[in-house]
Amino acid sequence: MEVAVYWGCMIPTVEYAYELSLRATFPRLGVKLIDLKGVSCCGSPIKSVNRLAADYLALRNIALAEETGTEHLLVPCNGCYLSLSEALHHWRTDEELQGEMEKFLDKEGLTLEGGIKIVHTINFLHDIIGLEAVEKAVKKPLTGLRLVSHSGCHILRPSKILDVDDPERPRKLDDLIRALGAEVLEYPESLDCCGAGLLLSHPETAVSLSATKLRAIQGLGVDGLVDSCPACHMMFDARQETGARAIGYKLSLPVVYYTQLLGLTMGLDGRSLGLHLNQSPVEKLLERAQKTFP
Amino acid sequence: MGRRALTLRDLTSEAASEGELRERIVRELGSEFQSCFRCLRCTSGCTSMKLLELRPHFVMNMVKLGLVEELISSGIVWTCALCLKCEERCPQEVSPSELITLLRNFSFQREENVPEAYLKVVSSVLETGFIQEPMEVVSREFEEFTRESLGLPRLVGPREAFSENLIELMTREAG
Ligand code: SF4
Numbered sequence: 314m315e316v317a318v319y320w321g322c323m324i325p326t327v328e329y330a331y332e333l334s335l336r337a338t339f340p341r342l343g344v345k346l347i348d349l350k351g352v353s354c355c356g357s358p359i360k361s362v363n364r365l366a367a368d369y370l371a372l373r374n375i376a377l378a379e380e381t382g383t384e385h386l387l388v389p390c391n392g393c394y395l396s397l398s399e400a401l402h403h404w405r406t407d408e409e410l411q412g413e414m415e416k417f418l419d420k421e422g423l424t425l426e427g428g429i430k431i432v433h434t435i436n437f438l439h440d441i442i443g444l445e446a447v448e449k450a451v452k453k454p455l456t457g458l459r460l461v462s463h464s465g466c467h468i469l470r471p472s473k474i475l476d477v478d479d480p481e482r483p484r485k486l487d488d489l490i491r492a493l494g495a496e497v498l499e500y501p502e503s504l505d506c507c508g509a510g511l512l513l514s515h516p517e518t519a520v521s522l523s524a525t526k527l528r529a530i531q532g533l534g535v536d537g538l539v540d541s542c543p544a545c546h547m548m549f550d551a552r553q554e555t556g557a558r559a560i561g562y563k564l565s566l567p568v569v570y571y572t573q574l575l576g577l578t579m580g581l582d583g584r585s586l587g588l589h590l591n592q593s594p595v596e597k598l599l600e601r602a603q604k605t606f607p
Numbered sequence: 608m609g610r611r612a613l614t615l616r617d618l619t620s621e622a623a624s625e626g627e628l629r630e631r632i633v634r635e636l637g638s639e640f641q642s643c644f645r646c647l648r649c650t651s652g653c654t655s656m657k658l659l660e661l662r663p664h665f666v667m668n669m670v671k672l673g674l675v676e677e678l679i680s681s682g683i684v685w686t687c688a689l690c691l692k693c694e695e696r697c698p699q700e701v702s703p704s705e706l707i708t709l710l711r712n713f714s715f716q717r718e719e720n721v722p723e724a725y726l727k728v729v730s731s732v733l734e735t736g737f738i739q740e741p742m743e744v745v746s747r748e749f750e751e752f753t754r755e756s757l758g759l760p761r762l763v764g765p766r767e768a769f770s771e772n773l774i775e776l777m778t779r780e781a782g
């Protein structure tokens with residue numbers, strides 16, 4: 314199965330571990346990724362300064378994806394997933410906007426049909442590939458590992474437009490982790506926001522929010538946190554130390570992308586999954602995982 | 608891609624009056640946005656309430672009272688984390704977060720209180736298409752890596768017509 318992939322800004326400019334692990338694991342599930350040329354920012358941060366410009370950015374990326382002719386467009390970043398889904402919704406429901414955008418897209422030699430289905434890593438794996446196929450790809454199950462998940466805000470809300478998962482009780486990421494053999498705990502703070510949306514305006518508060526959530530998770534005594542958004546991941550992984558200083562609490566929690574975990578269970582080498590790039594103490598999790606491997 | 612030095616002035620238009628601002632809010636969000644009955648559900652679950660004292664129902668009410676200027680000059684709209692819980696949970700189906708985003712747009716047009724980091728992102732997107740160029744990262748063992756050394760394909764950004772479009776969209780008066 315061929316799938317166009319739109320990486321956005323954060324993944325291909327700094328969150329390389331997500332890109333590496335997705336590129337390493339998806340082909341093993343029978344998915345061929347098709348890269349796009351000429352794409353740009355999804356519009357997410359631009360929406361705060363100009364809503365119309367944000368829609369244009371999102372729609373031009375969708376138009377580029379449609380040129381590949383694939384049924385689905387995979388968008389691994391939550392922020393991009395929301396931007397593209399929202400802009401497509403605006404475009405479908407607002408004729409005036411359609412006419413307006415046509416002019417701008419035309420100048421770039423682009424046309425938008427609006428038929429491509431936008432999917433995120435989580436619902437793509439859960440709904441299209443399916444839990445069974447994921448389970449089948451597992452060679453080294455994570456038996457005995459106790460983990461928690463963070464789905465993130467922008468694949469859940471607003472549920473009027475998005476349909477990745479239940480907005481108040483998401484379960485798909487948990488199910489996907491269980492498919493790898495690990496135990497998953499529910500926890501009261503699971504819907505708490507990572508704070509990344511405040512990084513550009515109130516960075517101190519942003520890291521306090523992510524660190525507060527990490528502190529709660531650490532208190533559960535789990536082996537690690539699993540996420541699947543580059544912005545959330547950066548807050549929990551790369552900014553873990555800064556956050557710990559901000560709230561004055563020692564944090565030492567392994568944080569990994571779901572695709573990294575998936576790759577591990579497929580028996581792939583840690584470096585090919587970018588595990589050397591995580592800034593949180595993932596060794597702890599890797600050691601535990603090694604022990605469980607038969 | 609050709610580079611053109613941009614100033615914030617290039618991207619903003621003449622400030623609109625209070626009345627015009629309120630008209631624009633109704634035009635862009637629909638008049639239903641005024642149906643908030645102050646149940647406070649938005650505020651009780653707001654990500655930014657505890658640390659930044661944001662109260663989305665209060666922003667709704669300020670606009671209803673016509674105090675748009677005050678909201679913009681207070682800088683309060685930049686305390687929202689855009690978690691969208693308020694929009695999701697509002698029983699009246701109005702969206703404080705969408706209103707806040709629109710007020711941010713106004714504050715950009717008036718060059719009032721826009722955090723420096725947002726301006727940086729805007730100029731980067733105009734110049735390169737992305738919020739930033741691919742960065743060098745460091746592993747836990749302090750080895751340095753680039754996209755190239757990690758074996759990742761080169762990032763190909765958009766062509767010229769893209770930034771022309773973006774500048775046109777951002778310089779014109781919305782609506
Ligand atoms: S949840 Fe909706 S109706 Fe209730 S106070 Fe907030 S905006 Fe108003």
Ligand code: SF4
Pocket residue numbers: 649652653654655656661663686687688689690691692693694703704707
């Ligand atoms: S989107 Fe903003 S105003 Fe709404 S709940 Fe989240 S932080 Fe609060």
